[in-house]
Amino acid sequence: MTIVPGSAVWESSGLDVELQDSPALLLPTEDETLLLNVLARSWAGFSWYGLGTWFGRGDTNSVRGFAERFPELAREQVAQATGTTPRGLAVRSEWVALDPTAEGLVDFYGGVRSSAGKGSALALLPPEASVRAWYAASTALVNRALLAVEAPGDVDIAPAQRAAVASYLGLATRAGTAAVVPLRVHPSAGCLVVGDRALLARLAALLPVTAPVSGDVDWQTIVDQASGPAL
Numbered sequence: 245m246t247i248v249p250g251s252a253v254w255e256s257s258g259l260d261v262e263l264q265d266s267p268a269l270l271l272p273t274e275d276e277t278l279l280l281n282v283l284a285r286s287w288a289g290f291s292w293y294g295l296g297t298w299f300g301r302g303d304t305n306s307v308r309g310f311a312e313r314f315p316e317l318a319r320e321q322v323a324q325a326t327g328t329t330p331r332g333l334a335v336r337s338e339w340v341a342l343d344p345t346a347e348g349l350v351d352f353y354g355g356v357r358s359s360a361g362k363g364s365a366l367a368l369l370p371p372e373a374s375v376r377a378w379y380a381a382s383t384a385l386v387n388r389a390l391l392a393v394e395a396p397g398d399v400d401i402a403p404a405q406r407a408a409v410a411s412y413l414g415l416a417t418r419a420g421t422a423a424v425v426p427l428r429v430h431p432s433a434g435c436l437v438v439g440d441r442a443l444l445a446r447l448a449a450l451l452p453v454t455a456p457v458s459g460d461v462d463w464q465t466i467v468d469q470a471s472g473p474a475l
Contacts, residue, residue: 245270245451245455245457246269246462246463247270247441247448248267248269248270248436248463249267250263250264250265250266250267250268253436253438256467257406257409257472258406259410262410263410263413263414263417265440266413266417266439266440267441268425268444269436269437270434270462271283271434271435271436272427272432272433272457272458272461273432273434274456275456276350276353276433278456279434279435279457280349280350280353282455282456284344285345287447288344289370289371290368290369290371291341291368291369291370291375292341292342292343292344292366292367292368292369293339293342293367293378294310294342294352294364294367295338295364295366295367295385295386296309296310296338296340297336297337297386298313298335298337298363299333299335299393300334301333303328303334304327304328304334304335304336306334307334307335308336309336310340314348314351315348316343316348317343317348317352318342319341319342319343321339322340322375322379323338324336324337324338324339325337325386329390329393329394331394335389335393337363337386341375342366353426356474357426357428357429357474360475361388361409361412361425362385362392363385363386363388363389364389365382365385365412365423367424368421368424368439369421370420370421370446373419373420373421374419377415377416378416378419378421380415381415381419382412382416384408384415387408388404388405391404391408392405413438417438417439418440420439421439422438422444423437423439424438425473425474427466427473428474430469432458432461432466434457434458436473
C-alpha cells in the first residue's frame with residue numbers, strides 16, 4: 245500500500261500541476277470483489293457516497309436511477325438532477341449515500357470504471373467532511389458526461405474534460421474527502437484513493453496486513469503499460 249505523489253499520478257493525464265496536491269493511495273489487486281469487501285469493512289467509520297448519471301430515450305421518468313438499479317446499495321438520496329439534452333436524450337443524475345456492505349457495490353464500481361469519470365463517482369467522507377462540499381465538487385463530472393454526449397464531433401473537448409477532472413479531484417481533496425477511482429483493469433484491477441496525504445495515511449492505517457493488495461504492482465509498472473486511473 246503506497247501513497248503516490250500527485251505530480252506522479254497525474255503526469256500522464258497532463259494534470260500534474262493542477263493536481264500536485266492530490267496524491268493517491270494505490271491499491272492494485274487480483275481480486276477486486278474481495279478488495280472492495282475488505283475496504284467496506286475496514287472503512288466502516290467513513291460515509292460512502294455515489295454519483296450516477298444515466299441517459300435514455302423518452303422522458304426522465306423512464307430513466308432508471310439508483311433505487312431501481314441498486315436497491316440494496318442505495319441508502320438515502322442526497323440530491324438529483326433531471327433534464328433533457330438538445331438531442332432529446334433524457335438524463336438523470338443522482339447523488340446517494342451508500343451501504344458499502346450491501347449487494348450491488350461491485351456492480352456500481354464497475355459502472356464507475358466504464359463511465360471513466362463521465363457522470364459517475366464513488367467517494368469516502370470522514371465524519372468531519374461535508375457531503376454538500378463533495379456534491380458541489382462532483383457536479384463537474386455531470387458536466388463532463390454532458391460534454392461527451394452532446395458536443396459536436398468536430399469540437400475538441402479534451403481540454404474541457406481534463407479541466408472537469410481537475411476540478412472534481414482538486415475540490416474534493418481540499419474539502420477533506422477521498423475519491424475512489426478505479427484502475428483500468430490492465431495490468432491490474434483495484435483502485436486509487438485520491439485525497440490529501442493525512443486522510444490517505446489515516447485510511448491506509450485502517451487496512452489489515454492481509455488486505456488483498458498486489459505488492460508487486462507499483463505505479464511505474466502501471467504507467468509503463470499505458471494504464472492508470474479510469475478517468
